[in-house]
Amino acid sequence: MIRSLLAWLDDRTGYAGVLHEALYERVPGGARWRYVWGSTLVFTFSVQMITGFFLWTAYSPSANTAWESVYYIQNEMTFGSIVRGLHHFTAQLMIVLMAVHLVQVIIDGAYKAPREMNFWLGLVLMQIVLGLSLTGYLLPWDQKGYYATQVATKIMGNAPVIGVEAQELIQGGPKYGHHTLTRFFALHAGLLPASLVAFLGLHLYVFRRHGLTVKDKNHAPETTFWPDQVLKDGVACLAVLLLVLGLSIWKGAELSAPANPAENYAAARPEWYFLFLFRFLKFEFIEHFGLAFGSIYVPGALMAVVAAMPLLGRWAGGHKFNVAFTWVLTIGIGALTLLAFYEDGNSESHQAAILEAHRDSERIKELAGGPNKIPVSGAVTLLREDPFTQGPRLFAKHCFGCHRYDGHDGRGRLVYESGADGKQVRGVPTAVDLGDFGSPSWMRAVVMDYSNHFADLKNAAWFKNPGDAEVLNPDESEMADWSGDAEALNSPENADNVKALVAFLVAQAAHKDNGQEVVADQKQVERGRVLAVEGDWAGAINGTSCADCHSSIGSSFKAVGDDDADGYPNLSGYGSAAWLKSFLANPGAAQHYGEKNQMPSYADRMTAEELELLVRWLTGDYAPTAVERYDNRLEAASVESGEPAAEAAEKE
Amino acid sequence: MIEDIPQSDETPEDIPVGDASGEAGDVQEPAESLTDPAGEEMPGIAEAEEEAGGDEEAGSGGDDTLAEVSEGAEASGPGRRSFLSQLLAGTIGAVVGLVPVLSGLVFFLDPLFRRGQSSGSDGSSAASKKDAEGFIKLPVTRALLPKDGTPQQVTVEDDLVDAWNKFPNVPIGSVWVRVDESGDVIVFNTICPHLGCSVEYRNVETDFYCPCHLSAFKLDGTKDNPIPPRDMDSLAVKPDTGDEIWVQFKNFRGGISEKVEI
Numbered sequence: 001m002i003r004s005l006l007a008w009l010d011d012r013t014g015y016a017g018v019l020h021e022a023l024y025e026r027v028p029g030g031a032r033w034r035y036v037w038g039s040t041l042v043f044t045f046s047v048q049m050i051t052g053f054f055l056w057t058a059y060s061p062s063a064n065t066a067w068e069s070v071y072y073i074q075n076e077m078t079f080g081s082i083v084r085g086l087h088h089f090t091a092q093l094m095i096v097l098m099a100v101h102l103v104q105v106i107i108d109g110a111y112k113a114p115r116e117m118n119f120w121l122g123l124v125l126m127q128i129v130l131g132l133s134l135t136g137y138l139l140p141w142d143q144k145g146y147y148a149t150q151v152a153t154k155i156m157g158n159a160p161v162i163g164v165e166a167q168e169l170i171q172g173g174p175k176y177g178h179h180t181l182t183r184f185f186a187l188h189a190g191l192l193p194a195s196l197v198a199f200l201g202l203h204l205y206v207f208r209r210h211g212l213t214v215k216d217k218n219h220a221p222e223t224t225f226w227p228d229q230v231l232k233d234g235v236a237c238l239a240v241l242l243l244v245l246g247l248s249i250w251k252g253a254e255l256s257a258p259a260n261p262a263e264n265y266a267a268a269r270p271e272w273y274f275l276f277l278f279r280f281l282k283f284e285f286i287e288h289f290g291l292a293f294g295s296i297y298v299p300g301a302l303m304a305v306v307a308a309m310p311l312l313g314r315w316a317g318g319h320k321f322n323v324a325f326t327w328v329l330t331i332g333i334g335a336l337t338l339l340a341f342y343e344d345g346n347s348e349s350h351q352a353a354i355l356e357a358h359r360d361s362e363r364i365k366e367l368a369g370g371p372n373k374i375p376v377s378g379a380v381t382l383l384r385e386d387p388f389t390q391g392p393r394l395f396a397k398h399c400f401g402c403h404r405y406d407g408h409d410g411r412g413r414l415v416y417e418s419g420a421d422g423k424q425v426r427g428v429p430t431a432v433d434l435g436d437f438g439s440p441s442w443m444r445a446v447v448m449d450y451s452n453h454f455a456d457l458k459n460a461a462w463f464k465n466p467g468d469a470e471v472l473n474p475d476e477s478e479m480a481d482w483s484g485d486a487e488a489l490n491s492p493e494n495a496d497n498v499k500a501l502v503a504f505l506v507a508q509a510a511h512k513d514n515g516q517e518v519v520a521d522q523k524q525v526e527r528g529r530v531l532a533v534e535g536d537w538a539g540a541i542n543g544t545s546c547a548d549c550h551s552s553i554g555s556s557f558k559a560v561g562d563d564d565a566d567g568y569p570n571l572s573g574y575g576s577a578a579w580l581k582s583f584l585a586n587p588g589a590a591q592h593y594g595e596k597n598q599m600p601s602y603a604d605r606m607t608a609e610e611l612e613l614l615v616r617w618l619t620g621d622y623a624p625t626a627v628e629r630y631d632n633r634l635e636a637a638s639v640e641s642g643e644p645a646a647e648a649a650e651k652e
Numbered sequence: 653m654i655e656d657i658p659q660s661d662e663t664p665e666d667i668p669v670g671d672a673s674g675e676a677g678d679v680q681e682p683a684e685s686l687t688d689p690a691g692e693e694m695p696g697i698a699e700a701e702e703e704a705g706g707d708e709e710a711g712s713g714g715d716d717t718l719a720e721v722s723e724g725a726e727a728s729g730p731g732r733r734s735f736l737s738q739l740l741a742g743t744i745g746a747v748v749g750l751v752p753v754l755s756g757l758v759f760f761l762d763p764l765f766r767r768g769q770s771s772g773s774d775g776s777s778a779a780s781k782k783d784a785e786g787f788i789k790l791p792v793t794r795a796l797l798p799k800d801g802t803p804q805q806v807t808v809e810d811d812l813v814d815a816w817n818k819f820p821n822v823p824i825g826s827v828w829v830r831v832d833e834s835g836d837v838i839v840f841n842t843i844c845p846h847l848g849c850s851v852e853y854r855n856v857e858t859d860f861y862c863p864c865h866l867s868a869f870k871l872d873g874t875k876d877n878p879i880p881p882r883d884m885d886s887l888a889v890k891p892d893t894g895d896e897i898w899v900q901f902k903n904f905r906g907g908i909s910e911k912v913e914i
Contacts, residue, residue, distance in 0.1 A: 047752045054756035072816040078766075079759040086752055227734065227741040234744035241748050373818035 023226035027212060030220025031228035035212060037101040039233035040240050044094040045200065047241070048132075049193065051087040056189055059139070061181040064378030066141035067258040071368055071379065074255050085248020091133060093244060095273045098126055099330075106309060106326045109319055110213035116310035118206040121199055123307055128196045135188035137271055141181065143357065146259035147268035150176070151278075155295040163292075176261070257360035258380040266353035269344070276336035279343075302329065352413045362627050363389055370623060388625055391617020394610055398602065399434070402460070406435035407634030414633055430460035431599070433634060437618055438509035438575035443502045448490075450483035451475050462598050472596045478549065485541055493538035497531055501546075504528025509575030512620035546571070569593055580615045781821065782810055787890045787898035792829060794837060794895050801871060803830035803853050803860075805842065808901045825901060827887060828853065828860070832872060839899045840873050841885040848906045851884065860884060881909045 010016040027035070058077060060069040073080040102122065105111055111119035138149040157167035170187075172179025223229070257263075270278050277299065280286060286294040305312075305325060312318040344350045360383065367382040368374050375381055383389050395403075395410030409415050419425035432454055436442045445453040454474035457463055462471055474480060483489070489498065503524040512518065530536070535545025549568040570591035573579045583592050584606075587599040602611065616622055782788050792806050807826050812819040828840045828851070840860075844851045849864035859876060860869040868876040873884035890898035905912045 043748065046749075050752045050756055054759050057760060058762075068816040076816070077759060078762040079755050080762070082755050083759045086755065227738040230745065231737050231741035234741050234748065237748045238744050241751055245751065368816065372820075373813065374816045376817055376819060 021208070023224070023230075025208060025211065025225040026222060027225060027229050028222045029214045029217045030223050031232050032219065033232055033236070034104070034215075035229060036233050036236035037097060037104060038207070040236050041094065041097050041101055042200070042204075043233075043237040044090050044097060044240060045196065047086060047090045047244075048094070051083050051090070052189065052193070054083050055087055059185075061139070061185040062178045063141065063176075063181060063259075064376070064380075066139060066181050067255075068368070068374050068379050070140040070142075070255055071365070071374075074253065075365060075369065081252055082245075082248050085251075085253045086244055088253035089244040089247040089251075090240075091136060092271070092273065093240060094129060095133060097240075098129055102126065102306075103326055103330060105213075106306075107323055108213050108215060109313065111310045111322075112313050112319070113310070115206075115210050115213070118203060118210070119310050120307065121203045121206060123303075125196065125199050125203060128192055128199065132188060132192050132196070133271065133273075135184045135192065138184050139181065139188060140255055141259045142254075142256040143259055143263070143265040143360070144254065144256040144268070146176070146261075147265040148270045151268070151270065155291065158290075158292045159296055160292065176259075255361065256357055257364050257383055258378065260380050260383070265357065267350065267357040272337070275340040276333040279336045279340035349413065352411065356411055359627050360389060363625060366625055366627070367623060385613075387613045387616035387622040388627070390610075390613040391622075392630075394606065394614045395434075395617075398606060398614075402429065402431035402599070404429045404433045404435070404634075406630065406632040407433065408630060412630035412633075428459045429456045430463075432456050434618065435632065435634065438506070438511045440502050440506050442575075443505040443509070444498070446483075447498065447501060447505070448483060448486075450477075451480045460598065470596050471598060472593060482541065482544060488537070488539035488541045491539050494541075497537055500524050500528035501531050502528070504532060505574060508571070508573055509579075509619070510573075510577075511575070514620060515622050515624040575619075577615050577619045577621065580618060581611060584611055584615070783890075783898070785890070786900050787888075788901050790827070790829065790839075790897045790899055792897060794831070794897060797829060797831050797837065799831065801830050801832060802855070803828040803871065805829075805853070808899070810901065825903065826850075827899060827901065828884075829897065829899075830871065837889055837897055838872070839887045839889055839897075841887060841901075841903065843885070843903060843906070844880065845882050845885055845904065845906055845911075846880045881907060882911060885911060 006016075055073065058069060058073050058080070060066060070084070073084050075081070105119065105122065134149070134152055137145045139145070153167050153171055156170065157163045159166060168174055170180075170183060172183045269275065277295070280298070281291075281294045283294075286298075306329075309322045309325075313322055363386065364379055364383055367386060368379050392405070392410040392412075395405055396413070399405075400409035400415055404415065407414075415427035415429075416424045417427040433456070442453075451474050454472075457472060457474050462469070463473070488494065503521060504526075505528070506518075507520040507525045507528075510518075532546040535541075535543050535548065537544065550571040582589075584601075585603040586601050587593060588595050588597045588601070606614070788808055788810055790806050790808065792804060797804060805826055806829050807823045809821050810824045812822050812824050826842045828842055830838060832838050840851075842850050844862040844864070844867050846862060846865055846867045849862050851860045851862050851867070851869065853859075854861045857868075858871060860871070860873070861867070862880075865879055866877070867880040869880070869884045870876050873886055875883050885902075885904045887902060888900040890900075903914045905914055
């Protein structure tokens with residue numbers, strides 16, 4: 001029954017002949033593992049077609065939905081991370097397999113007559129695959145793809161004659177936007193795959209016409225494509241599949257923070273298989289000849305040599321030249337790639353940039369997965385309005401010139417300056433480290449160890465050469481004297497008093513811990529307040545209260561007028577968000593530290609939104625996060641600047 | 653190890669065909685092989701079976717085909733190896749093909765897996781007007797409704813969740829609101845239970861009417877001609893809310909006589 005049906009079908013279509021031709025191609029010298037590369041490429045392309053179609057059903061190409069839809073695919077949809085992972089890693093493997101295939105074809109001389117056309121068809125396929133990689137890299141619209149693709153289109157803009165027009169046409173305008181995505185997507189899912197299918201068809205047709213390039217006919221008895229070679233090809237494809245599946249499951253395709261044209265992306269690198277070109281462009285002697293030379297003419301010339309190989313190979317010694325050229329090129333590319341990896345791996349700034357990029361990527365996942373999901377304006381606004389993300393950046397922009405945060409610049413990077421002999425040396429902070437601002441350790445240090453706590457001020461130029469100006473001196477003030485009475489403060493009788501006072505001050509600052517309210521021991525706090533107001537200490541400091549000098553300390557304390565507070569900071573809500581905002585707007589105000597304070601006002605240096613973000617970060621007021629705090633670099637900093645590390649050790 | 657598998661019994665028969673055309677070993681003329689249809693039809697079918705089922709034993713196509721396959725396999729040692737090669741090649745081929753396809757299909761079926769999840773708000777956002785029982789306050793009061801029972805069309809607002817986005821407090825649909833003869837407020841979804849167009853109010857005929865397929869309903873929502881499969885979809889109104897009107901907004905499947913919530 002089935003047989004007669006198939007006979008009928010064959011009579012109408014001639015399928016059996018085609019099938020026979022496909023399956024029983026001769027394999028002289030027997031099936032061999034060395035023939036699998038082309039098949040694995042066909043397989044990877046099929047995987048890309050399949051997974052690409054399914055991703056297409058969920059992807060939304062526009063500047064404020066592209067990242068969001070990919071986020072949704074990756075993190076929320078069933079099997080989304082698998083399908084995207086397969087597509088992502090297969091794309092990279094395809095480049096590797098293509099390189100192996102090309103090198104093998106050249107070494108085996110498979111480009112020689114009569115197979116020249118097929119060699120050139122293969123080169124066309126290679127350009128199409130590279131085009132697919134380039135366009136696909138941008139589609140998630142994350143920082144990584146955005147900035148890497150910027151480089152590619154800028155290079156295009158430097159091409160001779162039509163460069164600028166070509167760049168604008170592919171971008172859909174002078175800069176990136178909705179139409180960049182729609183155009184890249186149309187190329188990536190439309191024109192390029194269609195061309196690939198067409199050229200792959202030709203490539204396979206011509207391949208079948210000439211058959212395998214057999215190196216050793218006597219390796220084994222002749223066999224046919226099915227099943228012996230198919231089995232080997234299948235095993236190779238299985239290995240490919242297991243590799244990309246494993247990578248999808250255990251590594252997962254990366255999705256960095258949403259593209260933000262206003263936010264530098266210091267970790268920008270092309271996809272790893274283009275790193276050699278990236279590194280090549282960084283050579284000074286290459287830069288010398290202009291951008292177009294290194295990025296267009298040199299790669300173009302190398303490609304031209306490869307394309308000319310079938311012609312070169314006709315001459316005596318031509319094949320040897322081709323093989324040697326291929327080896328030199330392969331080794332050069334490999335060496336440049338390794339060099340780039342090595343340099344990045346040893347670059348403190350690049351590693352810091354990678355770390356920050358990774359943190360942003362983790363953080364945006366938290367925010368986008370929150371109960372409010374993603375606003376219509378796009379996920380990028382979630383990060384822009386997030387104190388945990390923006391606080392460190394603002395600190396590193398405005399504050400780290402004098403202050404440090406856990407010994408770093410807020411973004412986890414150590415601060416360097418140029419030393420006397422022009423060498424790079426660790427910068428010395430000239431104001432207090434704010435890593436523990438408002439915490440118990442901070443409050444305790446202010447009370448018990450005032451001079452030391454603010455000792456960084458003594459590094460400042462204004463302190464060393466004050467001229468006529470009256471400046472803050474952490475060693476010489478009434479507070480320094482009071483706090484310097486170590487014997488009394490450290491006495492066992494006062495231990496509980498100090499604890500209570502610290503609890504009171506911490507409650508005044510009312511910082512949140514990772515976005516959560518901190519529950520204070522109200523009895524302790526009240527005891528601390530009474531102590532602050534009445535000064536009921538043991539020992540020599542008995543009768544000295546905070547309120548003797550500081551106005552507005554504690555709610556039920558009757559304030560001395562702010563005008564009289566010069567030199568005696570008003571400590572109402574000391575360290576709290578409201579206090580910080582008032583302080584940052586005018587650090588030299590009478591109720592803060594008076595005109596002696598050298599810190600400038602930030603009311604005009606930052607916008608109100610920026611101030612708010614910075615203050616909320618410093619007071620722990622943001623959506624809770626599992627992203628870890630940057631490593632504390634304080635100890636290292638202290639050791640180098642010769643200060644005791646006790647302060648760092650005291651931190652919670 | 654696999655490289656050592658010798659070729660099957662059939663292949664030597666095929667090879668002279670290729671050799672006959674032998675032109676420096678480059679070109680083969682497969683068309684000639686058609687002269688021997690019985691020779692290659694069998695493995696062709698075996699291959700098709702493996703592709704389709706991925707499981708030779710369970711596939712059991714035509715009995716004669718299977719019999720022939722096993723016959724060939726039992727013929728000799730090399731024959732069995734060839735059969736094993738075919739089985740293995742077919743199975744591996746099926747696996748590498750099916751993994752991406754099946755992963756993609758599961759991915760494509762995602763909407764069915766999240767059917768239970770409400771697309772509306774859970775009332776958790778600050779902007780949401782929904783109460784714990786799912787009632788939404790309408791932007792109209794009892795006092796403002798016409799006393800003669802003329803229906804008013806009112807927009808319903810709520811948080812809208814659409815895949816990755818959440819739109820706080822946006823129009824999610826509209827309802828007809830009217831005071832019935834006994835003075836109670838009744839509310840209908842404006843979507844026609846027939847095929848989903850919007851039901852309008854006709855003040856001359858004083859009825860509800862759908863311009864798409866001419867469904868008509870009385871003002872109490874009961875169907876007035878045989879076109880709609882059921883009455884208009886009435887919505888629960890929260891009792892004892894004073895002048896305010898709170899309604900449980902829902903959408904229902906169209907074209908069926910039962911009222912099934914979407």
